[in-house]
Amino acid sequence: MPHIDETVAFEPVGFSVVIVSDTRDAGSDRSGDLLAERIASAGHRLVARTIVKDEGDAIRAAVTTGVEDPEVDVVITSGGTGFTGRDVTPDAVEPMFHKRMDGFSATFHALSHEVIGTSTIQSRCTAGLIDTTFVFVLPGSPGACRDAWDKILRDQFDVRFRPCNFVEIMPRLAER
Numbered sequence: 001m002p003h004i005d006e007t008v009a010f011e012p013v014g015f016s017v018v019i020v021s022d023t024r025d026a027g028s029d030r031s032g033d034l035l036a037e038r039i040a041s042a043g044h045r046l047v048a049r050t051i052v053k054d055e056g057d058a059i060r061a062a063v064t065t066g067v068e069d070p071e072v073d074v075v076i077t078s079g080g081t082g083f084t085g086r087d088v089t090p091d092a093v094e095p096m097f098h099k100r101m102d103g104f105s106a107t108f109h110a111l112s113h114e115v116i117g118t119s120t121i122q123s124r125c126t127a128g129l130i131d132t133t134f135v136f137v138l139p140g141s142p143g144a145c146r147d148a149w150d151k152i153l154r155d156q157f158d159v160r161f162r163p164c165n166f167v168e169i170m171p172r173l174a175e176r
Contacts, residue, residue: 002161002163004161005162008160009159010158013045013073015046015072016048016066016074017050018059018066019031019077020078020079020140022053022086026051031140032049032051032078035076035149038149047066056092059077059088059092063135064096067133073132076153077089078140078145081140090125093135094137097130097135098131101126101134104136108125108148115147123139125138132173134166136148
């Protein structure tokens, strides 16, 4: 049964949040606010937070900045995962992955289905590893960000979570 092992000391992780939007700014970025609050409340560090346009080059540059920052262990993007012409985040980020995390998308969609039903198929959320940095590509809605954090990411980035979590394998990500 999944649980928190209270005998293990918590280890904070560094996060970068990249909001992908043609319309949001710092005053209207509810998804970024939600992620920043959840990251801080969990005891982690928000190393960077930025908003970029729905343009492949801008998205790749923001993700690359996070991946290259030694303080960042995880990059979370939010927005641009749909099917409209401007939704290009998965297309921009997936080719950067060294390893794909297909289980994230499957788990997110299963949990999302409980909340929004079949509308979950309108998201192309994805995740993977770039070098030694975890990258999660989330939909832009605050609800989707809340569900991804509360139901998946919070536990996976808590070293005390059992039976396993990402934090305990982070020192081994550079193994070749």
